[in-house]
Each structure stands twice: as C-alpha cells, then as structure tokens.
Amino acid sequence: xxxxxxxxxxxxxxxxxxNFRSALEFYLNASFNMDNVLIFTKYYTYFHQCRLRSAAxxxxxxxxxxxxxxxxxxxxxxxxxxxxxxMNTLFGYLINKLGSGTVIxxxxxxxxxxxxxxxxxxxxxxxxxxxAENNFxxxxxxxxxxxxxxxxxxxx
Numbered sequence: 001x002x003x004x005x006x007x008x009x010x011x012x013x014x015x016x017x018x019n020f021r022s023a024l025e026f027y028l029n030a031s032f033n034m035d036n037v038l039i040f041t042k043y044y045t046y047f048h049q050c051r052l053r054s055a056a057x058x059x060x061x062x063x064x065x066x067x068x069x070x071x072x073x074x075x076x077x078x079x080x081x082x083x084x085x086x087m088n089t090l091f092g093y094l095i096n097k098l099g100s101g102t103v104i105x106x107x108x109x110x111x112x113x114x115x116x117x118x119x120x121x122x123x124x125x126x127x128x129x130x131x132a133e134n135n136f137x138x139x140x141x142x143x144x145x146x147x148x149x150x151x152x153x154x155x156x
Contacts, residue, residue: 003107013050038112
C-alpha cells in the first residue's frame with residue numbers, strides 16, 4: 001500500500017497514525033518481525049513527508065529564511081498530533097537489533113533505515129526539530145554514527 005501511495009503521490013498526511021499503534025507494538029514486542037516494523041517506518045517517514053509538503057506549500061520563504069516563531073509553528077504543523085511512537089528510541093533499537101544486517105525494501109531496493117536517516121537529515125527537519133519540546137521526532141546522532149559504523153565495510 002505505501003509503495004502505491006509513494007509511486008502515485010497520494011497525500012497521506014491527514015491519515016490517522018494511531019490505527020497502526022497496536023500492529024507496531026505486536027511486531028516489536030509479541031512476535032518480532034523486522035520487515036513489518038520497517039514497513040511502519042517507511043509509512044511513518046512518507047506520512048511526515050506529506051505533512052511537510054503540505055505545510056511548505058503555504059510558505060512564502062524557504063524554511064532556512066523563516067523566523068524562530070515561524071519555524072516553531074511549522075514544526076508543530078508537521079508533527080502536531082499525538083505521537084504514535086518515539087522515533088528516536090525506535091531507530092536506536094533497530095540499529096542495535098540489525099547490527100551490520102540490512103533490510104532492503106523490495107519495491108525501492110533501498111536500505112529501509114537509510115530512508116529514515118535521509119528524511120530526518122533533509123528538508124531542515126533537524127533544524128525544525130530543535131523547536132520540539134521532546135526528542136521523539138529526531139534521531140540520535142550516536143545512533144546515526146552507529147549505523148555508518150555498522151555499514152562501513154558494506155560496498156553499497
């Protein structure tokens with residue numbers, strides 16, 4: 001489903017993420033399934049890309065030229081809903097669980113965790129995340145460094 005949404009530019013930014021909470025908890029805690037957890041991270045990332053696109057349409061200036069007040073407002077427009085998951089903690093958990101292993105998305109043929117890193121380090125999300133009251137929607141730099149360390153010898 002998410003591959004279809006991405007391929008056809010379906011805007012899912014208004015969907016209710018809380019519907020996926022029980023499935024994520026099941027695949028993390030009851031019957032660990034990395035493929036299904038990574039499908040969730042792909043969905044979560046695309047969901048926020050849609051929210052960013054929608055919020056950015058209304059801007060007159062690039063994000064880098066916004067005032068602190070405008071950046072704070074933009075951050076909350078993108079991430080303003082009850083958090084489904086602490087992405088910071090989930091990302092760290094997945095980095096440790098996978099080690100040097102890689103989970104390749106069968107549709108895009110990309111490393112699924114790389115897409116998460118790419119999203120959170122592009123489009124000024126790091127800068128916008130500094131306006132958050134918590135670190136749920138950021139990535140820990142040490143976890144990103146661990147990802148690179150785990151894959152340093154990987155030719156891809």
